[in-house]
Amino acid sequence: xxTPTTVQLLWGTQQRPKRGPKxxxxxxxxxxxxxxxxxxxxxxxxxxxRLAESLGFTKMSLYRYVPGKEQLMALMLDAAMGPxxxxxxxxxxxxxxxxxxxxxxxxxxxxxxxxxxxxxIELTVGARPFGPNEMGWTEAALAALTGTGLTGSERLDTIVxxxxxxxxLAHQTQSLGDDPAGQFAEQFAEMMAExxxxxxxxxxxxxxxxxxxxSSGSNDALNFGIERVLDGLAVLIARRSxx
Numbered sequence: 001x002x003t004p005t006t007v008q009l010l011w012g013t014q015q016r017p018k019r020g021p022k023x024x025x026x027x028x029x030x031x032x033x034x035x036x037x038x039x040x041x042x043x044x045x046x047x048x049x050r051l052a053e054s055l056g057f058t059k060m061s062l063y064r065y066v067p068g069k070e071q072l073m074a075l076m077l078d079a080a081m082g083p084x085x086x087x088x089x090x091x092x093x094x095x096x097x098x099x100x101x102x103x104x105x106x107x108x109x110x111x112x113x114x115x116x117x118x119x120x121i122e123l124t125v126g127a128r129p130f131g132p133n134e135m136g137w138t139e140a141a142l143a144a145l146t147g148t149g150l151t152g153s154e155r156l157d158t159i160v161x162x163x164x165x166x167x168x169l170a171h172q173t174q175s176l177g178d179d180p181a182g183q184f185a186e187q188f189a190e191m192m193a194e195x196x197x198x199x200x201x202x203x204x205x206x207x208x209x210x211x212x213x214x215s216s217g218s219n220d221a222l223n224f225g226i227e228r229v230l231d232g233l234a235v236l237i238a239r240r241s242x243x
Contacts (some may be wrong), residue, residue, distance in 0.1 A: 006071045010078055019051035025057060027065045031075045035117070038076065043119035048072070073123055076214075078131030080117040084140035085109045093146065097224070100230050102144030107166050107226045110137060121171050144176035147235075147239040158233060165225040185210075 001038055004014035009027070023212050033055055037046050048069060052059040087102035130138070141159045150158065188206060196203045 003067050003190060004071075006074045007129045009071050009130060010068065010074055020183055023065075025055065025065060025077070029061060030055065030065055031072070031079050033172045034072055034076050035079055036121045039117060043122065058060070074129065077120050077123040078133045079133075081110075081113055081133045081137060083133055084137040086145075087140045087144035092143065097235055099146075099148055100142055100234070103141065103162060103225055103230060103233075105138070106141050107162050107223070110163065111166045111222055113166065117176070118170070118174035118220065121167060121174065124167065148237050150233075150237065154236075158229075162226065162229055165229065166222065169222055169225070 008014040030051070034046060034051050037051060037054060048062055049059050051072075052062050055062075066075065085105050087106050090098050090102035090105060092098040100127075105153050122226060138159060141162070142155055145155045148155075192203055192206070
């Protein structure tokens with residue numbers, strides 16, 4: 001039997017043996033265990049040998065299901081992304097509120113996926129095949145922009161723009177645990193105590209932020225960036241419609 005390609009594995013189109021004993025492992029089980037190891041120990045500590053030991057099988061037995069680590073990574077990313085939110089179900093009192101709500105839901109949801117699986121961020125770069133879940137996220141974002149009057153190219157560029165902001169912020173905070181704002185505030189306070197007088201504009205800006213009720217660090221940055229992107233889109237959409 002020919003070795004399945006990454007696309008065939010992602011989309012479940014590889015040929016399967018019709019006869020023989022029931023497999024002792026499943027591809028879904030292998031991928032789920034790999035995701036669990038990466039979540040707990042980081043992607044650098046995941047190897048086919050480490051995965052085999054965790055599953056209680058030999059490394060060679062895994063190759064019957066997945067040819068190598070490259071294909072495993074692709075499957076892990078798609079599993080980690082999971083299904084997208086239903087942006088088409090977004091509600092609002094106007095057409096603008098509807099598409100804004102859809103894109104906001106999409107952005108916040110994918111940010112939470114990256115926070116849950118920090119290792120997945122580094123797998124989303126470069127030319128690579130998309131799996132059904134990741135393709136579903138693209139579909140969901142495009143669906144949110146239906147009826148806006150943007151061209152196909154502009155809708156795709158919108159996804160790149162919003163995703164770039166979300167992905168960058170998730171990457172910046174991935175090593176700071178569950179309280180990135182608190183950890184940064186502690187480190188920043190020490191820096192300002194040592195050399196705050198050399199950077200008066202920086203000190204003033206952060207002092208003002210600290211005094212602002214409801215300020216929450218990374219979530220503020222996430223929401224601020226999303227809203228500014230949506231504001232810019234609203235201007236373009238209104239211009240297209242003659243508004």
